[in-house]
Amino acid sequence: MPSTxxxxxxxxxxxxxQERGFGGTTVTGIEELAGLSPGSGSFYRHFRSKEEVFRSVFERELDRARRHREAFERGPVTADPRDALTRRLLQQLDYLARIRPLITLLAREHGRFPELTRTVRSALLDQGIAEEADHLARDLPGAPGHDDPHALLAVVVSALTGYHLSSEFFGRPPAGIDPARFATALAALITGPPQEASRTDG
Structure with a gap:
């Protein structure tokens, strides 16, 4: 369907x-890139100001980020907990890549729009940690750190974010470790060594 x-x-x-920052972006530049006649006033038929369009962009990207989270794998772990956790961690890395525009907006403009930064922190970071902590406590009750799952998830989020940002900044993953290998190693750290019974079976 053609875009409006x-x-x-x-x-x-x-x-x-994303390219020039809020201060370096002009209304006529937006009109030109959108295929409108620069200076024609077409922009103002839809938005009252550059700030209003920024907030609308931000809200749209935040809504997209929420919808991505809703698609995450959920439900009790019925097979190998480490394998299930690895898949979830890979989902988180894919999620970070999908919300890159929102991250870029925040990185550039968090000082100009602090209330938007607080909105993202509450809606995505704090809420995301709380949701994942609930799943971790339920699905992996014996994992290291299970007695403080929120703190453990804060560590996990920091690790995932660091991996993502390092890959973005340097153009390749740290030490060339691909996402699947990274997620597998992180899941192993979270789940801890195999249970004694598993090691002695047979």
Missing amino acids: TRERILDAALELI
Whole structure:
């Protein structure tokens, strides 16, 4: 379905703000990139100001991020807990890649729009840690750190974010460790060594 003029303006604003920052982005630049006549006033038929379009871009990207989270694998672990956790960690890395525009907006403009930063922190970071901590406590009750799953998830989120940002900044994963290998190693750290019974079977 063809995009609406409003969506084209949002897409153009997102691209330019990521590239130039809020201060370096102009309304005429947004109009031009959106395929509108620069200076024609077409922008103002949809948004009252550059700040309003930024907030609309931000809200759209936050909504997309929430929908990505809703698609995460959920439910009790019925097979190998470590394998299930590895898949979840890979989902988290894919999630970070998908919400890259939102991360870029925050990185560039968190000082100008602190209330938006607080919104993301509450909606994605704090809520995400709480949700994952609940799953960890339920599905992996014997894992190291299970007595403080929120702290453990804070460590996990920091590890995932660091891996993602390092890969983005340097153009390749740290030490060339691909996402599957990274997720497997992190899951092993979280789940701990195999249970004694598993090692002595047979």
